[in-house]
Amino acid sequence: MTSNDPGVKPKYLASAVFLLILAITAITDAFAREAHVSSIRSEISAEADALARDVSDVIARESAAVNTLAAFVELGKDDPKHLRDDFPTFAEALVDSGETIRAVQLAPGSTIKYIHPLEGNEAAMNLDLLADPDRRALLLPAIEDGTTVIQGPVELVQGGLGVLVRRPVYNEDGSYWGMAAILLDWPSIAELTQLDRMDGETLAGARLPDMGEVIIGEEVAFENDPVKREFRVGATDTVWEIAVRPSDGWPTAAPASWYIWGAGIVVAILAGAATFVLAARPEALRREREKARAELAFAEARYQATFQQAGVGVLIADLDGRIISVNPAIRRIIGLADDEELEGTDARELVHPDDRARNELLLKELMAGRKSVQAELRANGPDERWCRTNTALIDGGAHGRLFVSMVEDVTVRRNAEVALARSEMRFRQLFEQAPIAIQREDHSGVVEAFAQLRAMGVSDIRKYLEDSPEELRRILGTVRIIDANPAARELQGHLETSEGQLTLLDRLTEPTHATFIETLVAVWEGNSSLEQSVETLDPDGLPRHLNVRWHAPSSGPTPDYANVMVTIADITELREVQNRLEPRID
Numbered sequence: 001m002t003s004n005d006p007g008v009k010p011k012y013l014a015s016a017v018f019l020l021i022l023a024i025t026a027i028t029d030a031f032a033r034e035a036h037v038s039s040i041r042s043e044i045s046a047e048a049d050a051l052a053r054d055v056s057d058v059i060a061r062e063s064a065a066v067n068t069l070a071a072f073v074e075l076g077k078d079d080p081k082h083l084r085d086d087f088p089t090f091a092e093a094l095v096d097s098g099e100t101i102r103a104v105q106l107a108p109g110s111t112i113k114y115i116h117p118l119e120g121n122e123a124a125m126n127l128d129l130l131a132d133p134d135r136r137a138l139l140l141p142a143i144e145d146g147t148t149v150i151q152g153p154v155e156l157v158q159g160g161l162g163v164l165v166r167r168p169v170y171n172e173d174g175s176y177w178g179m180a181a182i183l184l185d186w187p188s189i190a191e192l193t194q195l196d197r198m199d200g201e202t203l204a205g206a207r208l209p210d211m212g213e214v215i216i217g218e219e220v221a222f223e224n225d226p227v228k229r230e231f232r233v234g235a236t237d238t239v240w241e242i243a244v245r246p247s248d249g250w251p252t253a254a255p256a257s258w259y260i261w262g263a264g265i266v267v268a269i270l271a272g273a274a275t276f277v278l279a280a281r282p283e284a285l286r287r288e289r290e291k292a293r294a295e296l297a298f299a300e301a302r303y304q305a306t307f308q309q310a311g312v313g314v315l316i317a318d319l320d321g322r323i324i325s326v327n328p329a330i331r332r333i334i335g336l337a338d339d340e341e342l343e344g345t346d347a348r349e350l351v352h353p354d355d356r357a358r359n360e361l362l363l364k365e366l367m368a369g370r371k372s373v374q375a376e377l378r379a380n381g382p383d384e385r386w387c388r389t390n391t392a393l394i395d396g397g398a399h400g401r402l403f404v405s406m407v408e409d410v411t412v413r414r415n416a417e418v419a420l421a422r423s424e425m426r427f428r429q430l431f432e433q434a435p436i437a438i439q440r441e442d443h444s445g446v447v448e449a450f451a452q453l454r455a456m457g458v459s460d461i462r463k464y465l466e467d468s469p470e471e472l473r474r475i476l477g478t479v480r481i482i483d484a485n486p487a488a489r490e491l492q493g494h495l496e497t498s499e500g501q502l503t504l505l506d507r508l509t510e511p512t513h514a515t516f517i518e519t520l521v522a523v524w525e526g527n528s529s530l531e532q533s534v535e536t537l538d539p540d541g542l543p544r545h546l547n548v549r550w551h552a553p554s555s556g557p558t559p560d561y562a563n564v565m566v567t568i569a570d571i572t573e574l575r576e577v578q579n580r581l582e583p584r585i586d
Contacts, residue, residue: 010279018272020397025264027394031406032254034372035312035390040251044202044227048244051193051204052231055240058192062100062184063150063165068452069094069104070180071474073169077177083114091116097455100188102162108178110139121183123158129166129179143168143176153186161186204244224249270295313387313407317347318399319367333409335381347403352378363403366393376410386414437488437568441550443561445478446523461524465517476516491544491570519550528552528559533571545575 072090076082083106091104095116103121106114110129115121130136135151142149152163163184169177193206205214205221214222222228226245254260274295313330317323326342334350336342342350351359355377362373372392379385388408396402431438450461458464465472522530529551536544547569552559 010276013279014272014276017275018268021264021268021271025261029254029257029260031404032256032260033251035406036254037250038390040246041227044244047202048227048229048242051244052229052242055193055206056231058189059150059163059184062098064448065094065098065101066148066165066167066180066182069182070167070169073106073180077169087114088116093456097452099192100184101182102185103183105181105183106178107181110179121158127157139166142166163189201247202244203247204242206240206242221245315347315405315407317403319401321347323347324399324402330407333385333387333407334379335383335385350380352380362391366391385409385411431485434485435487437485437491439484439488439566440482441564441566442480442482443523443564445480446475446520447561449475449478450524462517462521465520472517475520488568491568523561526558528554544570545572547571
């Protein structure tokens, strides 16, 4: 067949039309797949953040037992008999109270002399904690500042991996006595985290980048472009890395890919065939032109249905910003009338003036070679709407390079975020301007102390506290005042100190300690509210009579004792009037 054959040109034209429509179909499918992957990646990112918090929270929760161990030492650190005779029993109860505690250690003068259980930990006995330069550099600042140090996971001298939690203990004159330490078993920590309880649709793993090997979860979680997060646990520079990805890898197709390709192939075949017939048989086609046009229009309509009825907006513009094509969803998302003409106008005019500079920067990144850019921008419509855009630069053939944007309406979510922020601001204003004293207290230290007492076999908390005034004082000292409105500050004086937040103990006189036994009993019994009268000191050191009501909000099956709201009414004058009237009444 020669180049003059009338059948050659129609074949080329038909092939070109066929390939062009397939190329457009591929572009549409690629954007649909990218949007689908982006949505899944956002969900995986949130899951990775939650997993990082989960590992950190497990270690922080189990590490709290070192405070109880330090308190035990301080009760009788000067009595060798106390440590020798009572340590094994106390240490055993402490080990049983946790889920990951492998061993309990005491190191007078920084040399380990007491270990429970000793079996399996003999290699650590008489170990000088300050002999190793790296460990010394870690512990000396803690000894100076009185802070707790969390180190790990590390290879233990007694074998295996563990997390070491150490807290310095001091003599009554402030001199350094030694170290109280607990050893957390790393495999047990792994069992408590969500990393070992992932569902079958997600793979996750955690590792120390310096060590290389995966310590929790799956090794393959770090393959195939996972979502990664880095975080730290404790007062060390140890960096953790968590990786999460779908167990079957990232999707290679969007849910609607079959429909996009089905419609595209049908249109490509019909359009190519129509082109061939039109070019090859002009005389015959004159009689069939109307029929062919109708068939082509029907085929194009089916393809356009995918474009026109898509739930997300699609906008195509040239490099000068001139709009070439949009689907109806764009007008609906921006809030424009259905008949408003957009083709030929400047796409940048659809962006809110305050966001145009940012939009220009994103487009410059695309021109510089970035594959795609995502942003949340306000639309320049009759009402302010927020849109999430995903824009890429493609080859538009005769049109040259084109910008293609997928646009989603995120106004509802953004408005909800603004409403939440305003609600929080109104609550804060009400809190600050209330004429009655209001403060927020953290009783979580009481809950932790009670958990330890239950583990030690205490059942009657009221009798225990009445018989143990020092223990009562210690537990009251764990209640923290974490926020107070101006009325509370005026009533009680400044609540901030150079060391941080005050404890409830700082505002109570010695005779009123016992009155708070009822408060502690309420926490022990899981109650959410209580009202009582107490005596405290005003900023000048004078006694004040206060009516105190506290309420712990619900947080699942138990009250949230970390956010107890307390209202305080000063009834000192009322008490004084009552005291003056009582002799007259008698």
